[in-house]
Structure formats: structure tokens, C-alpha cells
Amino acid sequence: MTVSRITVHGDEPYDVVIGTGILGELPGLVGERPRSVAVVHDEGLPEIARPVLGVLEQAGYLVHSFAVPSGERSKDVSVLARLWSEFAAAGMTRTDAVVGVGGGATTDLAGFAAASWLRGVRCVLVPTTLLAMVDAAVGGKTGINIPEGKNLVGAFAPPAGVLCDLTTLMTVPREDYISGLAETIKAGFIRDPRILELVEADPEGAARPDGPHTRELVERAVQVKADVVGADLKEAGLREILNYGHTLAHAIEKAEDYRFRHGHAVAIGCVYAAELSRLDGRIDDALVERHRAVFSSVGLPVVYGADAWPELRSTMNIDKKTRGATLRFVVLDELGECGRLAGPAEDVLTAAYARVSR
Structure with missing residues (x-):
């Protein structure tokens, strides 16, 4: 199993890890500091979300699973507000982390939820589509849509890491x-x-x-x-x-x-x-x-x-x-x-x- 690491430089550098069957790399990107991890995942991807939850639980984190609607329907202020409430109920603190699992809409939402919760917590993204791997999950743009337009509300918030497991591409329509x-x-x-x-x-x-x-x-x-x-x-x-x-x-x-x-x-x-x-x-x-x-x-x-x-x-x-x-x-x-x-x-x-x- 070979792993490629592409570093995104800047004030907060991070790695994009690329390979096949590399989910085991995820805890290393989440890091040792978080106690709890909120996994925000596309509700239509249970077969991908389950292994992510399992890897994180095996690594010793207290894992919380939050399913969101598939596609652009997730990038809505009502979904974002629900996540904030769920983070509060789970006791998520500033030293905890969010992991976003899904396509570009899910990673945009998860990134913005992490950037806005307690003014910013650690976020790792696990894109599961080609579009998310090459675009949405890399670069730190996060946000939601409003009726007036796409991505008009959001924040620049670089993730702590991005994991591109090419195995997930086999499940993409x-x-x-x-x-x-x-x-x-x-x-x-x-x-x-x-x-x-x-x-x-x-x-x-x-x-x-x-x-x-x-x-x-x-x-x-x-x-x-x-x-x-x-x-x-x-x-x-x-x-x-x-x-x-x-x-x-x-x-x-x-x-x-x-x-x-x-x-x-x-x-x-x-x-x-x-x-x-x-x-x-x-x-x-x-x-x-x-x-x-x-x-x-x-x-x-x-x-x-x-x-x-x-x-x-x-x-x-x-x-x-x-x-x-x-x-x-x-x-x-x-x-x-x-x-x-x-x-x-x-x-x-x-x-x-x-x-x-x-």
C-alpha cells in the first residue's frame, strides 16, 4: 500500500493523503489532542461511514455520528443549526474535532460547522467523490447555500488534513x-x-x-x-x-x-x-x-x-x-x-x- 502526501502550504499547512485502502491513516490526521470526534456524514453512505466510525473508535476516541442529507440539500442553514445543537448535546469542546465524510456538499457543510462551532475546532475531511477529492475538500473554503445563491455564506477555514481513499470512488455512480x-x-x-x-x-x-x-x-x-x-x-x-x-x-x-x-x-x-x-x-x-x-x-x-x-x-x-x-x-x-x-x-x-x- 503506497501513500502519497501533498502538502498545502500557508499559515496552517496540512497534508492531503492519497492512496487505496488507507483509512488507517485517519487517526493520525485527527491527532492526539481531541477526546471526542463528531463524524458528519452523508446519510446515503452508511457503508463508508461505518468503517470511519470503527477506525476512530478503535483509536480510542469518543465518537458521535451525525447523518446529514445527501447532496446540496445538506448545505442549508437549518441543517447547520441542527449540527450546532447536536454538537452541544454531545459536549463537544474546543479541543475536540469534526470529521466530514462524503461528497463536496458534505465536506463544505462539515468544514463550516467546525469553523463556526466555538469559533473553530479541528476538522479532518474524508471526501468520497472525485469532485470532493480534487476540489471541495482541499483549500479551506467552507459554506452553505441560501436562496439567493450558492456558497454565499461561509468561511475560509483550512482543515487539519484530508484523506482521499481511492477505494471509495468505486461506489460513486x-x-x-x-x-x-x-x-x-x-x-x-x-x-x-x-x-x-x-x-x-x-x-x-x-x-x-x-x-x-x-x-x-x-x-x-x-x-x-x-x-x-x-x-x-x-x-x-x-x-x-x-x-x-x-x-x-x-x-x-x-x-x-x-x-x-x-x-x-x-x-x-x-x-x-x-x-x-x-x-x-x-x-x-x-x-x-x-x-x-x-x-x-x-x-x-x-x-x-x-x-x-x-x-x-x-x-x-x-x-x-x-x-x-x-x-x-x-x-x-x-x-x-x-x-x-x-x-x-x-x-x-x-x-x-x-x-x-x-
């Missing part, structure tokens, strides 16, 4: 696994083109958790995120590049009442951002078409409804990158290099959307 590939491919466009080459060489293999390059794809995507957030935790500048494609993606998710898979929205959003980059004279047609080809090759969508544009355009005004009345986008200057596009003309925004609509 195919469409959810493919959805996670969108963030992986995005990392290829913004920072590490080798990711694109691996996907292009074997799209069918890339779309399976038992594919020949799964571990390398996960490690490379995690390394991209670790490098970026280690240099810029609170999105003062560099970290914004991780939002490539997300301005439109988040608008699509809101329009779909968060029933649309995040990765599917990101794939469409990345193609849209590429079209904006092309219209601004930054990249050529070939790189835009490479976006379409790579995302499509693994089964991700690259178009969305033409009649949705007015609603999407309105929603984009409250994107986190917007400054005052100025809409800002992360765009590509070239493969692996990002720039910013501030205040693009309305006809440019509309023309770019026309290229990703049907």
Missing part, C-alpha cells in the same frame, strides 16, 4: 464520477496540461474510477489546487483562477435549483469562459475547440438552453468575483495561464453564450 472529471479537466486548462493529455489519450479510462490513470489524475489535480491555495488562501488574487468557468456554472446551478450536477455546469462554464477568452483576442479557435473535445470525450455537456440566458445573466451579477457593478471573469491568456476580464461588453457576453447554447 457513473454520472457523478464523470461530473468530478470537470474540475480535474479544468485544472489541466488553467495550470497542468498533462492532465488534458492523460484524458485525451484514454477518455474511456479517464471516465472510470478503475482507469489506468485515476490516481495520477487525482494527484495532479490536487497538486494544482494545493499550489494555488497554499499561495493565496483567501482569494486575494491567484486563487481566483480556480473559479475558471464557475461564473456561468453557478448561475446554471441556481437556475436548476441545484439539481444540476456541479461538474456538468462547470464543463459548460469553462467552454463559455474559453469563448470569452477567444472573443477578447487572448486564445485561438483551436484551444476553444479543445475545451469542447476534452469535456465531451468523457461525457460532459458543453451546451445549455438558449432561452435561459436572461436569468443566467441576471444571476451572474452577484458572483463573488463581481466588484461593485463590474462583472469579472477568469479567462485564459494561453493554455495553463489565466487572466482576468473585467466589465466585458454586453454584446460580447451574449455572443459567447450563443456559442454554448442550443
Whole structure:
């Protein structure tokens, strides 16, 4: 059994531990100080939660199990408030810890619950989906959704560690696994083109958790995120590049009442951002078409409804990158290099959307 450790640097450095069958590494990430551990887990993953609870109990912790709804339904203030009450009933103190087990929504919620309980307790995340491994669980962004938008309430709170046991990927439904590939491919466009080459060489293999390059794809995507957030935790500048494609993606998710898979929205959003980059004279047609080809090759969508544009355009005004009345986008200057596009003309925004609509 080989274990990879990727360190996320910064004021509070931590390791992302990657491997197969490595649940035994979890107590080491939780540490010796906590007496009690609150395990916040997706209610739909009992077969994964049970071994986590068992490993922690065997390590001598007083373990409390708290199930939360699956998916984005968990990222609600009512669920967060319930966790606070359950933490209080369990007697959780400032020296105790929270372990979040599940997909990106669960790790976002668990991280925010830990960050806000007693003004912050230790948190370790055990992502169980590809999307959570390469994106949500790494970087210290935590939060919940409100009716006005996704992730508008939250905190920057780096975990004490992240455990990516690739065994759990075998339980992920195919469409959810493919959805996670969108963030992986995005990392290829913004920072590490080798990711694109691996996907292009074997799209069918890339779309399976038992594919020949799964571990390398996960490690490379995690390394991209670790490098970026280690240099810029609170999105003062560099970290914004991780939002490539997300301005439109988040608008699509809101329009779909968060029933649309995040990765599917990101794939469409990345193609849209590429079209904006092309219209601004930054990249050529070939790189835009490479976006379409790579995302499509693994089964991700690259178009969305033409009649949705007015609603999407309105929603984009409250994107986190917007400054005052100025809409800002992360765009590509070239493969692996990002720039910013501030205040693009309305006809440019509309023309770019026309290229990703049907």
C-alpha cells in the first residue's frame, strides 16, 4: 500500500493523503489532542461511514455520528443549526474535532460547522467523490447555500488534513464520477496540461474510477489546487483562477435549483469562459475547440438552453468575483495561464453564450 502526501502550504499547512485502502491513516490526521470526534456524514453512505466510525473508535476516541442529507440539500442553514445543537448535546469542546465524510456538499457543510462551532475546532475531511477529492475538500473554503445563491455564506477555514481513499470512488455512480472529471479537466486548462493529455489519450479510462490513470489524475489535480491555495488562501488574487468557468456554472446551478450536477455546469462554464477568452483576442479557435473535445470525450455537456440566458445573466451579477457593478471573469491568456476580464461588453457576453447554447 503506497501513500502519497501533498502538502498545502500557508499559515496552517496540512497534508492531503492519497492512496487505496488507507483509512488507517485517519487517526493520525485527527491527532492526539481531541477526546471526542463528531463524524458528519452523508446519510446515503452508511457503508463508508461505518468503517470511519470503527477506525476512530478503535483509536480510542469518543465518537458521535451525525447523518446529514445527501447532496446540496445538506448545505442549508437549518441543517447547520441542527449540527450546532447536536454538537452541544454531545459536549463537544474546543479541543475536540469534526470529521466530514462524503461528497463536496458534505465536506463544505462539515468544514463550516467546525469553523463556526466555538469559533473553530479541528476538522479532518474524508471526501468520497472525485469532485470532493480534487476540489471541495482541499483549500479551506467552507459554506452553505441560501436562496439567493450558492456558497454565499461561509468561511475560509483550512482543515487539519484530508484523506482521499481511492477505494471509495468505486461506489460513486457513473454520472457523478464523470461530473468530478470537470474540475480535474479544468485544472489541466488553467495550470497542468498533462492532465488534458492523460484524458485525451484514454477518455474511456479517464471516465472510470478503475482507469489506468485515476490516481495520477487525482494527484495532479490536487497538486494544482494545493499550489494555488497554499499561495493565496483567501482569494486575494491567484486563487481566483480556480473559479475558471464557475461564473456561468453557478448561475446554471441556481437556475436548476441545484439539481444540476456541479461538474456538468462547470464543463459548460469553462467552454463559455474559453469563448470569452477567444472573443477578447487572448486564445485561438483551436484551444476553444479543445475545451469542447476534452469535456465531451468523457461525457460532459458543453451546451445549455438558449432561452435561459436572461436569468443566467441576471444571476451572474452577484458572483463573488463581481466588484461593485463590474462583472469579472477568469479567462485564459494561453493554455495553463489565466487572466482576468473585467466589465466585458454586453454584446460580447451574449455572443459567447450563443456559442454554448442550443
